[in-house]
Amino acid sequence: MEIRELAESDLPSLLDLCQRTLPLDPFSLPALRHHMLNEPSQHPAYQLSIWDGARLAGVMVGGAREAQGRRDAWVRLFAIDPADRRKGLATHLLAELESRLRADGHTRLHVANSVPNYFWPGLDLRYTAGLCFLQKSGFQRAGDAVNMQVDLLARDWDTTDAEARLGQAGFTFRRLVPGDREQFGAWLRDHWSAAWHYEALSSYANEPISTFVVLADGRICAFASYNATTFEHVFGPTGTEPALQGRGLGRVLFLRCMRDLKDLGHPAAEICWVGPIAFYARVADAWISRTFWFLEKEL
Ligand SMILES: CC(C)(COP(=O)(O)OP(=O)(O)OC[C@H]1O[C@@H](n2cnc3c(N)ncnc32)[C@H](O)[C@@H]1OP(=O)(O)O)[C@@H](O)C(=O)NCCC(=O)NCCS
Secondary structure (H helix, E strand, C coil): CEEEECCHHHHHHHHHHHHHHCCCCCCCHHHHHHHHHCCCCCCHHHEEEEEECCEEEEEEEEEEEEECCEEEEEEEEEEECHHHCCCCHHHHHHHHHHHHHHHCCCCEEEECCCCCCCCCCCEECCCHHHHHHHHHCCCEEEEEEEEEEEEHHHCCCCCHHHHHHHHHCCEEEEECCHHHHHHHHHHHHHHCCHHHHHHHHHHHHCCCCCEEEEEECCEEEEEEEECCCCCCCEEEEEEECHHHCCCCHHHHHHHHHHHHHHHCCCCEEEEEEECCHHHHHHHHCCEEEEEEEEEEEEC
């Protein structure tokens, strides 16, 4: 078997492998292309695959980020063909990734949550073999996160009354438009993080643009995005300026996103890496559907 870096032409084989090995997630070619090729910090040398002739036997997709003087590395996605399990392939691929990372000066390896471009906030515990493999490989639990699910078919997600009431208080709700890009980008940078700046602006790539904003006196003061950088049907990020929190702006934005997702044909939405669990339980009867562990090891 031969280890090599994944190429764009490997994406169909990668999709087939992901669909067969990661059944809890809706992998698609656009999602994989976005994650492999539009990575904000491209490191092809960390995106490893192992081949049995022309057949893709497994992948260990790594990545790295440098922010505020800190360098971090991730295993972003890993999978071995069921026909090739328990032969040491994942161990072999991880050893190769770790050796390349060490040679580049990395000292710590995380799993999955490579914000702003990531599939999961951590390892979904139901990928049990994945967890066993990581623990055997020296990773330790460093925290946890949950995703929540919303039944989109249960409601019509109408916001007319709430928008009329908030309209009287001077707030306008609308979808982000191309002309907002400069103001929205600057506002995200000023009020939120570099990660949310990247994630929310990614929604410009979608048709329709998958962000709603609130304006007060022509100024953006809250936003909510969906289908940003994880999977399709996923809500987030969202934020209301602290001084305006508690007035119902975030609720209306969230419901507008749910209505869009329902109109796009999704029966359910997933809220990624929550956050205010009680808020989503209250406004949408959302329930905790997935539990993730953060996992880390020293290199
Ligand atoms: C997890 C996975 C990549 C392991 O691949 P693999 O090539 O079979 O792993 P290895 O042969 O290198 O296993 C090394 C060790 O990991 C542990 N391990 C691997 N699979 C295991 C399983 N099903 N149950 C318990 N332990 C397991 C064992 O300790 C194993 O050593 P051993 O075989 O000597 O007992 C593979 O099962 C897989 O593709 N799973 C689905 C993908 C996934 O869950 N990804 C997580 C999200 S990115």
